[in-house]
Amino acid sequence: MNFAVIGQNIVKLWLKYWDKFLITGMEYTLSLAALTVFFGAIIGSMIALMRMSKIPPLRWIAAVYTELIRGTPMLLQLYLFYFALPQLIPFLNRKQYLCVAIALICNSAAYVSEIIRSGIQAVDIGQTEAARSLGMSKSLTMTEIILPQAVKNILPALCNEFIMITKDTSLASTFFIGDLMTQVLLVKGATYLTFEPLVIAAAIYFVVTFILSKLVALLERRMRRGDIR
Amino acid sequence: METSDKLIQVKNIKKYYNQGAIKALDGVTVDVNRGDVMVIIGRSGSGKSTLLRSLNLLEEPTDGSIIFEGVDITSKKDANGKKLDIDLHRQKMGMVFQHFNLFPHKTILQNMTVAPIKVKGIPQAEAEKKAMELLDRVGLADRAGAYPIQLSGGQKQRVAIVRALAMEPDVMLFDEPTSALDPEMVGEVLDVMKKLAQTGMTMVVVTHEMGFAREVGNRVIFMDEGKILEEGTPDAIFNHPQSPRLQDFLSKVLY
Numbered sequence: 001m002n003f004a005v006i007g008q009n010i011v012k013l014w015l016k017y018w019d020k021f022l023i024t025g026m027e028y029t030l031s032l033a034a035l036t037v038f039f040g041a042i043i044g045s046m047i048a049l050m051r052m053s054k055i056p057p058l059r060w061i062a063a064v065y066t067e068l069i070r071g072t073p074m075l076l077q078l079y080l081f082y083f084a085l086p087q088l089i090p091f092l093n094r095k096q097y098l099c100v101a102i103a104l105i106c107n108s109a110a111y112v113s114e115i116i117r118s119g120i121q122a123v124d125i126g127q128t129e130a131a132r133s134l135g136m137s138k139s140l141t142m143t144e145i146i147l148p149q150a151v152k153n154i155l156p157a158l159c160n161e162f163i164m165i166t167k168d169t170s171l172a173s174t175f176f177i178g179d180l181m182t183q184v185l186l187v188k189g190a191t192y193l194t195f196e197p198l199v200i201a202a203a204i205y206f207v208v209t210f211i212l213s214k215l216v217a218l219l220e221r222r223m224r225r226g227d228i229r
Numbered sequence: 230m231e232t233s234d235k236l237i238q239v240k241n242i243k244k245y246y247n248q249g250a251i252k253a254l255d256g257v258t259v260d261v262n263r264g265d266v267m268v269i270i271g272r273s274g275s276g277k278s279t280l281l282r283s284l285n286l287l288e289e290p291t292d293g294s295i296i297f298e299g300v301d302i303t304s305k306k307d308a309n310g311k312k313l314d315i316d317l318h319r320q321k322m323g324m325v326f327q328h329f330n331l332f333p334h335k336t337i338l339q340n341m342t343v344a345p346i347k348v349k350g351i352p353q354a355e356a357e358k359k360a361m362e363l364l365d366r367v368g369l370a371d372r373a374g375a376y377p378i379q380l381s382g383g384q385k386q387r388v389a390i391v392r393a394l395a396m397e398p399d400v401m402l403f404d405e406p407t408s409a410l411d412p413e414m415v416g417e418v419l420d421v422m423k424k425l426a427q428t429g430m431t432m433v434v435v436t437h438e439m440g441f442a443r444e445v446g447n448r449v450i451f452m453d454e455g456k457i458l459e460e461g462t463p464d465a466i467f468n469h470p471q472s473p474r475l476q477d478f479l480s481k482v483l484y
Binding site for chain 1: 324
């Protein structure tokens with residue numbers, strides 16, 4: 001085996017299976033990532049609000065949740081959800097994609113909640129004081145004054161989370177749910193080639209995340225052009 | 230009612246941190262009458278800002294009470310036994326901060342109308358008309374569409390003052406309004422405050438501007454270690470200081 005042969009194999013594989021990698025695989029990978037970040041953001045916002053709440057039990061629950069998720073491996077969480085959820089909820093029986101999605105969402109929610117919390121807390125306390133001194137209620141202060149400013153801190157970090165999740169979905173291939181990494185395993189099974197499909201997948205992951213991270217950098221620059229205090 | 234001219238009554242308030250290890254306020258009692266321009270002076274750390282911020286409960290006192298327009302706002306319950314709505318009372322107390330705290334994502338006009346529209350329910354057109362009048366008063370009507378970042382420090386503080394005035398408060402609280410300004414901008418802000426005092430607005434001002442205290446204030450309070458050490462007319466405080474502490478303080482800030 002030498003480089004020339006590997007090169008030839010990669011080209012051959014690409015020509016034969018490019019649609020499996022690029023279309024089927026990326027469709028699952030990106031849809032799973034988008035789904036995860038979307039619902040992760042919604043649930044993450046709720047956890048963030050709980051964590052900043054005045055009611056101690058809510059704070060504790062949110063803190064314990066975040067710490068548990070952040071303190072255990074993602075692969076373990078995937079196994080746990082994949083095998084435990086169908087037992088607890090019969091509806092999820094044989095719905096592998098959904099189970100994996102829920103696992104990813106629960107994982108992402110913990111990280112997103114921290115992104116949102118720090119984004120909100122990064123807004124100068126003087127903003128809250130000014131709003132409250134004008135007689136604005138707590139919730140009005142949040143929606144009118146704090147959140148519009150916090151979004152500037154949150155959005156770029158959220159996009160980075162999307163990039164992370166795009167890569168992390170590869171873990172879901174453990175359960176053959178159809179993502180890019182699953183395609184690698186399928187092609188490997190069909191051709192007895194291991195190295196070459198991995199190189200192709202790596203290239204696709206890299207190109208996609210590279211483009212995404214450049215877009216995030218652009219977004220960040222545009223937002224920073226705006227205002228400070 | 231015999232207390233009718235007393236707008237704010239501060240009764241023996243205390244503010245402790247770390248279970249009393251730090252006493253920011255250590256029993257302060259003072260009345261603010263309608264039309265007063267009360268100037269609070271003292272070293273940094275003397276509790277003057279804490280006292281001011283207690284008046285609208287941005288700092289919640291550990292002990293003591295604050296009666297604003299006859300209502301004890303430090304109590305959790307109102308006269309009818311319902312939960313006291315502090316927002317209602319804060320609408321009547323304008324506040325101006327050292328660092329302006331304008332809302333950076335809103336234009337000057339929006340900065341001024343957001344509270345009147347969203348809190349008081351005033352129609353937008355009316356709120357904007359009123360805001361423009363106020364901006365005109367401080368010579369900034371042409372900046373209504375600008376964002377805070379496009380303004381100088383002095384302009385920002387003038388906007389912050391009229392933003393508070395847009396809620397038509399009964400009293401204005403100033404927390405070192407000129408301390409974060411470049412020296413050449415201090416004058417324009419003090420000017421606005423002076424004119425405001427001339428309209429009869431009740432004002433409580435924490436400041437290091439002794440010239441302003443002497444010229445505009447009708448009462449001066451000297452705070453030291455969380456207590457009011459001396460209180461009197463500007464003439465009494467500046468020309469006949471009694472305590473050695475005040476004499477020492479004045480010798481350092483007056484030239």
